[in-house]
Amino acid sequence: xxxxxxxxxxxxxxxxxxxxxxEDMTIQDVDENESFGVVDKxxxxxxxEMVRRKVYSEKENKSMRRMEAIYRWFAVLFxxxxxxxxxxxxxxxxxxxxxxNPANNEVAERYxxxxxxxxxxxxxxxxxxxxxxxxxxxxxxxxLFVAAIVVTILLRLDKKEKDGxxxxxxxxxxxxxxxxxxxxxxxxxxxxxxxxxxxxxxxIFGIYVILNGHLSPGGxxxxxxxxxxxxxxxxxxxxxxxxxxFFNEKVYxxxxxxxxxxxxxxxCYAFFCGANHLDSHISxxxxxxxxxxxxxxxxxxxxxxxxxxxxxxxxxxxxKGGF
Amino acid sequence: xxxxxxxxPLFSIVGCLLSSSTSSLLKGRAAxxxxxILIMCVGAMSLCVMIYCLKNxxxxxxxxxxxxxxxxEVRGGVLEGGMGLFFSSIxxxxxxxxxxxILEEIEDTKQNLYYIxxxxxxxxxxxxxxxxxxxxxxxxxxxxxxxxxxxxxIRQIGRxxxxxxxxxxxxxxxxxxxxxGVCMLYDLTGHLLMSNxxxxxxxxxxxxxxxxPLLITIAFITMGLxxxxxxxxxxAWLPDAYGYSTISxxxxxxxLVSKGYIFLLIKIIYRVIGFDIVHDSLxxxxxxxxxxxxxxxxxxxxxxxxxxxxxxSYSSVAQIGYIYLGISLGTKExxxxxxxxxxxxxxxxxxxxxxxxxxxxxxxxxxKFTDLTGSAYRNKIAGMGFAAGALSMVGIPLxxxxxxxxxxxxxxxxxxxxxxxxxxxxxxxxILNAIYFMKTVVRIYSPExxxxxxxxxxxxxxxxxxxxxxxxxxxxxxLNVALGLCSxxxxxxxxxxxxMFA
Amino acid sequence: xxxxNLLNNYAEAVSMIIFAIGFTNLLLxxxxxxxxxxxxxxxxxxxxxxxxKGYIKGRTAPIISNGVIEADKYINPIPSGLxxxxxxxxxxxxxxxxxxxxxxxxxxxTLDLDEISFRLRKEGR
Numbered sequence: 001x002x003x004x005x006x007x008x009x010x011x012x013x014x015x016x017x018x019x020x021x022x023e024d025m026t027i028q029d030v031d032e033n034e035s036f037g038v039v040d041k042x043x044x045x046x047x048x049e050m051v052r053r054k055v056y057s058e059k060e061n062k063s064m065r066r067m068e069a070i071y072r073w074f075a076v077l078f079x080x081x082x083x084x085x086x087x088x089x090x091x092x093x094x095x096x097x098x099x100x101n102p103a104n105n106e107v108a109e110r111y112x113x114x115x116x117x118x119x120x121x122x123x124x125x126x127x128x129x130x131x132x133x134x135x136x137x138x139x140x141x142x143x144l145f146v147a148a149i150v151v152t153i154l155l156r157l158d159k160k161e162k163d164g165x166x167x168x169x170x171x172x173x174x175x176x177x178x179x180x181x182x183x184x185x186x187x188x189x190x191x192x193x194x195x196x197x198x199x200x201x202x203x204i205f206g207i208y209v210i211l212n213g214h215l216s217p218g219g220x221x222x223x224x225x226x227x228x229x230x231x232x233x234x235x236x237x238x239x240x241x242x243x244x245x246f247f248n249e250k251v252y253x254x255x256x257x258x259x260x261x262x263x264x265x266x267x268c269y270a271f272f273c274g275a276n277h278l279d280s281h282i283s284x285x286x287x288x289x290x291x292x293x294x295x296x297x298x299x300x301x302x303x304x305x306x307x308x309x310x311x312x313x314x315x316x317x318x319x320k321g322g323f
Numbered sequence: 324x325x326x327x328x329x330x331x332p333l334f335s336i337v338g339c340l341l342s343s344s345t346s347s348l349l350k351g352r353a354a355x356x357x358x359x360i361l362i363m364c365v366g367a368m369s370l371c372v373m374i375y376c377l378k379n380x381x382x383x384x385x386x387x388x389x390x391x392x393x394x395x396e397v398r399g400g401v402l403e404g405g406m407g408l409f410f411s412s413i414x415x416x417x418x419x420x421x422x423x424x425i426l427e428e429i430e431d432t433k434q435n436l437y438y439i440x441x442x443x444x445x446x447x448x449x450x451x452x453x454x455x456x457x458x459x460x461x462x463x464x465x466x467x468x469x470x471x472x473x474x475x476x477i478r479q480i481g482r483x484x485x486x487x488x489x490x491x492x493x494x495x496x497x498x499x500x501x502x503x504g505v506c507m508l509y510d511l512t513g514h515l516l517m518s519n520x521x522x523x524x525x526x527x528x529x530x531x532x533x534x535x536p537l538l539i540t541i542a543f544i545t546m547g548l549x550x551x552x553x554x555x556x557x558x559a560w561l562p563d564a565y566g567y568s569t570i571s572x573x574x575x576x577x578x579l580v581s582k583g584y585i586f587l588l589i590k591i592i593y594r595v596i597g598f599d600i601v602h603d604s605l606x607x608x609x610x611x612x613x614x615x616x617x618x619x620x621x622x623x624x625x626x627x628x629x630x631x632x633x634x635x636s637y638s639s640v641a642q643i644g645y646i647y648l649g650i651s652l653g654t655k656e657x658x659x660x661x662x663x664x665x666x667x668x669x670x671x672x673x674x675x676x677x678x679x680x681x682x683x684x685x686x687x688x689x690x691k692f693t694d695l696t697g698s699a700y701r702n703k704i705a706g707m708g709f710a711a712g713a714l715s716m717v718g719i720p721l722x723x724x725x726x727x728x729x730x731x732x733x734x735x736x737x738x739x740x741x742x743x744x745x746x747x748x749x750x751x752x753x754i755l756n757a758i759y760f761m762k763t764v765v766r767i768y769s770p771e772x773x774x775x776x777x778x779x780x781x782x783x784x785x786x787x788x789x790x791x792x793x794x795x796x797x798x799x800x801x802l803n804v805a806l807g808l809c810s811x812x813x814x815x816x817x818x819x820x821x822x823m824f825a
Numbered sequence: 826x827x828x829x830n831l832l833n834n835y836a837e838a839v840s841m842i843i844f845a846i847g848f849t850n851l852l853l854x855x856x857x858x859x860x861x862x863x864x865x866x867x868x869x870x871x872x873x874x875x876x877x878k879g880y881i882k883g884r885t886a887p888i889i890s891n892g893v894i895e896a897d898k899y900i901n902p903i904p905s906g907l908x909x910x911x912x913x914x915x916x917x918x919x920x921x922x923x924x925x926x927x928x929x930x931x932x933x934x935t936l937d938l939d940e941i942s943f944r945l946r947k948e949g950r
Contacts, residue, residue, distance in 0.1 A: 047944075048934075071853075079849040086841035089539045092828030093510055096837060097882040102513035102523070104881060107392050108901040116889055118389070124887040124899065129906040135386045135395040139450070139462035140910045142340060146443050146466055147917035149347070149436055150473035151924045154484075158432040216888060221913060253348055260344040268337040274388035275333070276324050314920050318927065458907060465914050469921060476925070481932060481945055488925050488938065492860060495918060496851055499867050502911070503844065506871065506904075510878050515903075535828070 120284030120293040121214035130214075130296045138267050141303055145260060148310045157321040173322070180320045184239050195237035202230035210304040214293040220300040224307025231312040240320065249323045252309050259306035266295055328375040329382050331368040332397050332453045335407070338364065339446030343439045351434030358418065358438040365449060366411030373404030377816075381823045383455070391455070391516040398455040402662070402820025406452050406586060412802075413578050413669050414445060420677035420795040421571030428478055428569045437477050444470040444575065448583045457505050457595070458515050460587055464501065468494045468551070471580050474572040475564045486563035493560050494551050501547030507540040508595075517594040528600055541596055542606055548588045549610070552581040554647055555617030558640045562624075565636035570680040573632070577639050577676065578669035585646055585665065589658065592650070593824045602653040611651035611741060615748045617644030622755035630690045631683065634759060635675050638716060641752060642668045645731065648748070652734050652741060655821065660730035662817050667715070667723035667806055674799035675712040681705025681792065682767060687780025692766060699767040702784045706767055708796040713760040715803050718753055723806035728753070730814075836877050844870035857926045857936045861919060868915040872908045879904035 094101045111128055119127035129137050157173045210223030235243045273280035285292025316323050342361045346354040376382070381400035388394070418441065429437055447467040454460050468491070476487040509515055511533050512523035527533055550557040565573045592601055601607065621640030628634040646668070649661030685701035686694045699706025715722035728749060735745035786793050806813065831838065847870055850863025879901040887902040926936070933941050 075849065075853045078853070079845060082848065083842055083845040085539065086845055087831070087838050088826060088828075089507065089536050090834050090837045090841050091831035092533060092536045093507070093830060093834060093837065094533075095830050095833045096877050097880050099881060101510070101881075103510055103878060103903070104901055105513040107514065108903060109896045110393055111902055112887065112896045112899050113894060116894060122889040124889065124902045125905045125909075128902055129909060132387060132389060132394050133458075133906060135456075136459050136462050136906075136910055138340070139459065139466060140913050142343070142443065142446075143462065143465050143469065143914050143917050145344070146440070146469045146473070147921050149439055150469060150476065150921055153433055153436050153473060153477055154479075154924045154928050156433075158430060217886075219909075221909060257344050257348055261341060264337050264340045264344070268333065270388075271333055271386050272330060275330070275385045278324075318924070458910070462910060462914070465918070469917065472921065472925075479928075481941075481948070484925060484928050485938070485941055485945060488857070488922070488929065491918070491922055491925065492851060495864055495922075496848065499844075499848060499851075499864075499871070502871055503874070506875055506878065506907070509904075509907075 116287055119296065120287060121296055122287055123214050123216060123219075126214045126219050126296060126300075127293070129219075130299055131294070134267055134270070137303075138263065141260065141263060141306060144307065144310055145256065148256075148313055151314060151317050155317040155321050176321045180240075188237070191237045195233055199230050199234050199237075202233070203227055206230060206304075206308070210300055211290060211297070213300040214296045215288065215290070220303030221307055223300070224304040225311055227304065227308035228311025228315075231308065232315045235312070235315070240316075240323070244323060247312065247323070252313055252323065255305050255309045259302040262302050263299060266299065270295060325382075325384075326375070326379075328371050329384055329399065331372050332384060332399055332403075332449070333386070335365045335368050335449050336446055336453075339442050339449065343442040343446065346435050346439045346442060349435055351431065351438075354435035354438040355422070358441055359415070361442060362411050362415045362418070362445060365445060366408050366415065369404050369407030369411060369449075371404075372399050373401055373408060373816075375399075376401045376404055376823070377819070392514050392519045395459060396455040396516060397453040399453060400820060400823045401816060402824055403452050405816055405820060407449055409666055409669070410448050410452070410579055410582075411445070413673055414441070414575060416795055416798060416802075417571045417574035417578070417673050417677070419791055420673075420799075421569065421574065421680070422791060423789070424570045424680065430479075433477070437474075440470045440473040440477070441571075441575070444474065444580070448579060451583045451587050455517050455594070456515055457508070457517060457520070457591075461498075461502055461505055464551070464584070464587070465498060467580065467583060468498060471576060474576060475568045477572065478567070478569045480567065482563060482567040486560060486567060489560040490564050493557055497547045497550035497557075499547070500543050500550065504540050504543035504547060507536060507543070511536060511540065517590070520595050521597055524596060524600070538606075541601075544591060545588065545606060545610070548584050548591075549613075549647070552584040552588075553640065553643055554610075555613055555620055555640065555644060558617070558621070558643075561640060562633045562636040565639065565676075566630065566633040570676060573636075574673035574676045577636070577672045581639075581643055582665045582669060585643075585650075585661075589650065589661070590824070593821075598825065607651045607653050610647055611744075614644040614647035614651060615744060617641065618648065618748055618752045619755075622752050622759070626755060626759045628759075629692060631679050631692065631695060631763065632676070632690055634763070635672070635679060638756070638759075639668075639672060641756070642672070642716075645727070645752075648745065649731060649734065652738050652745070654734055654737055655818075656730070656734035656737060658821055659814060659817050660727065660734045662821070663730055663810070663814065664727040666813070667727045667803075670723060670799065670802050670806060671712050671715045674708050674796065674803065675716075677792075677799070678705045678708035678712060678796060681784070681789075681796075682709060685782060685784050687778070689780075692763070695763075696766055697769050697771055700783075701781065704786060704789075704793045704796050708800060709767065710764050711800045711803060713764050715807070716760055717757045721804065721807050723803050723810075726807055726810045837874060840870045840873040840877065843867075843873070846870075855937050855939060857922075857929070857938060861922050861926070864922065865915065865919060868911065872911060875904040875908045875911070 094103075111124055111132065115124045115127045116122060119131040121127035121131070157176055159173065206223045206226035208223075209218040209226060210220055213219035213223065231243070231247065270280055270282070272278075282294045284294050291297065313323075338361060342357050346357055349357065376399060381398060383391075384397050384399065385391075386395040386397060390396070425434065425437065443466055447463040447470065450463040451460060451467070454463070472487050472491050472494075475490060476484055505515075508520060511527065512520050514520050514523060524537065527537060553561045565577050568576070592598060618641045621637050621642075621644060625634045625637035625641070628637060642664070646661045646664050649657045649664060651657075652660075681702045682695055682698045682705045683690050685705070686698045689695075699709070711722065715724040718724045718728045731745065731749060735742050735749075844867055847863045847865070847867030851860050851867060852863075854860050854863060881900045884898055884900045887899040887905070889899075929941060930936060933944060935941060
């Protein structure tokens with residue numbers, strides 16, 4: 001096989017794929033206790049078989065084989081053409097790492113030279129995203145928020161279900177908890193002992209990354225992700241009941257609302273003062289100290305809390321559909 | 324100290340963001356009121372910006388304490404204020420027309436989440452209208468995409484979730500291309516603010532350096548935005564998404580979401596590339612070809628449909644093709660025609676969707692044409708709305724569709740190369756539009772109204788049961804007729820706005 | 826056809842090949858999970874491209890240390906900021922697509938989008 005040329009291998013791949021179909025995308029056997037909503041188990045198995053026979057079997061559907069082959073040829077050609085166009089573009093672009101690139105112009109120069117004086121942050125990138133180009137970061141934190149909202153819409157299971165809504169696609173809370181019992185830890189010794197040691201260390205590291213966002217690499221987003229990971233580890237070791245004692249839905253909503261509202265109001269005030277040439281009375285502090293760089297530290301803390309809650313919220317929604 | 328009106332773009336955007344965070348804590352009814360008040364405030368502020376700019380010219384508002392190119396900027400002008408006002412009004416009318424359906428089709432505990440999505444959709448549209456920076460545009464395009472996915476999937480039946488998946492896949496392809504284009508453009512010019520990029524691009528095209536990458540980069544940006552606004556052949560997600568979601572989502576999606584991206588494309592053509600460089604290029608010819616195909620294909624597919632909402636969705640494909648046709652003509656009249664078609668289509672398509680839901684409600688919620696026979700007699704106001712929308716789509720004088728077709732013809736006459744194809748495409752599409760729309764109007768007004776009397780679900784809906792709905796449809800018809808009769812001042816405003824736009 | 830900088834910009838060429846792989850994956854694969862993986866590959870390629878944009882030979886990361894603020898000691902800080910925004914956007918859309926895939930799988934027990942469309946048409950809902 002390895003001695004064949006590349007072209008021969010490509011041809012044989014295309015020919016092979018038109019002879020079989022990815023069977024592993026649909027389940028082979030049906031679990032005893034699973035419920036399927038509208039149809040019962042027997043009918044569901046019959047439906048699956050009929051679909052497979054009518055659509056995907058080559059005996060009954062000869063045009064399927066031809067379509068698959070054409071599709072694969074088209075995919076290969078398109079990928080090659082697209083790669084070619086991109087490489088041609090890249091080959092004409094300015095040299096990487098060159099000093100005289102158009103991108104290294106007066107914009108970057110001012111950020112480096114005057115960045116410390118105008119923003120008070122020694123981390124030039126943090127000064128740029130939270131001070132010079134803060135509008136982009138304001139939008140970006142709301143991208144995370146809106147994604148959390150849509151995941152909540154899709155996955156959260158609520159107690160009351162109104163009459164008339166098509167409930168066949170919404171499973172009940174009891175079924176979800178029953179499914180989740182597989183993942184519940186059942187007091188695993190190793191996991192719990194290790195979490196007792198590591199979770200505090202990870203949280204302290206996350207807080208360090210957030211607080212030092214304007215002095216060293218880090219910032220709200222990375223620190224928040226680290227704290228979120230610590231919370232997920234705690235949940236995996238101790239289960240939903242223990243975690244629910246200090247982190248439930250009310251905490252989640254409060255933290256998200258206060259973080260985002262504080263961010264929007266603070267930035268509105270800063271933009272208003274800046275555009276109208278008023279003095280905003282926010283001191284820049286001494287460079288290199290923790291309490292410096294004006295608004296950057298409070299904004300980092302707000303963003304860090306929101307990101308941590310959102311990461312934990314994603315995990316909880318995916319596992320059980322609720323907190 | 325600036326004039327207070329110049330702060331209004333900032334206040335609109337921040338107001339939308341604050342109300343969306345607040346709505347996450349409120350219940351459904353309170354969130355509904357917050358949403359309505361927010362849309363009205365944003366509309367009023369955009370109106371003030373437009374009137375201010377008519378008197379004093381466009382202004383630049385620094386977001387931060389440093390000017391461009393070191394900091395971020397938004398820019399206000401007549402066209403921006405006008406589009407902001409128009410988007411807010413259409414959104415307000417769509418929410419009013421669909422409010423009963425929101426209560427019925429969405430779970431109680433998730434109603435405030437729906438209003439959060441509408442607030443963020445409004446925020447992203449206003450930001451796209453006012454922004455002067457390419458990377459800010461990318462971030463708000465992503466907010467727009469995710470909110471639109473949520474608006475489709477809120478109804479949670481099998482078809483809407485599959486439609487949401489298809490929509491996300493297509494949209495993310497477009498976003499990926501757009502992002503790569505922006506990064507390459509940054510590499511070639513060194514700036515992210517639109518005005519600065521334009522100077523660099525002018526220098527680069529004059530000197531001939533980096534000619535191929537510049538062309539391919541602009542092609543990527545255009546293709547990314549065209550994929551996201553459902554230009555043929557990237558429209559596969561459109562009929563499912565508009566046809567099955569809840570009715571205010573369908574109205575908002577069809578009128579506003581695609582138009583936000585098209586407006587961003589027009590802004591990029593004017594403010595990043597420069598109208599003179601692009602107006603006779605290969606790129607516009609390719610867009611012209613695709614738009615012509617889209618118009619014909621959309622109309623043909625609409626004729627084959629059996630379901631009223633899917634038929635209206637396919638006619639959206641054709642109408643978006645019209646807008647791209649106007650852009651690709653490459654003249655100023657073409658751009659004015661395209662912007663007017665944005666307004667006309669938004670006003671008409673939302674009205675069609677809202678009337679269609681009224682008709683299906685009176686026919687046992689069935690969407691098939693056989694069941695809709697005579698339904699205009701069961702729900703009089705919905706029938707009138709649908710008839711007015713259909714007449715506007717075909718291009719009967721007195722309605723807005725006629726003015727937009729007239730503008731396209733006038734713009735095409737000045738461009739010799741594209742005149743014949745444009746005329747042929749417009750003729751064919753008008754005939755096809757007439758076939759499937761008039762067929763529907765005749766059917767809903769058919770005199771065989773007694774055929775369904777007394778059958779289960781085929782009730783007569785009186786005006787007093789649906790006061791808000793009636794008011795909404797009447798305002799929509801009035802808006803359409805106003806655009807059709809008093810188009811001259813509006814065209815004047817658009818012209819002035821486009822002059823200030825560059 | 827090919828410009829003069831092809832060999833010098835080899836890293837950018839690699840990032841563009843990865844971008845094309847991710848894009849084709851997202852567009853043409855039938856399995857939903859593989860599409861999501863393609864989306865992530867595409868976004869990672871864009872971060873690599875941006876990281877290369879900022880690099881200048883012989884200079885260090887833009888964190889001011891030892892009080893040195895000459896402009897010729899640090900690389901360009903702007904692309905790093907763009908990458909930060911891009912990462913957040915990529916995580917958000919990946920979570921969203923995975924949530925949609927979970928809902929579809931729970932109902933139809935298949936990850937093939939074409940098969941789901943076929944069954945929806947058959948159900949008529």
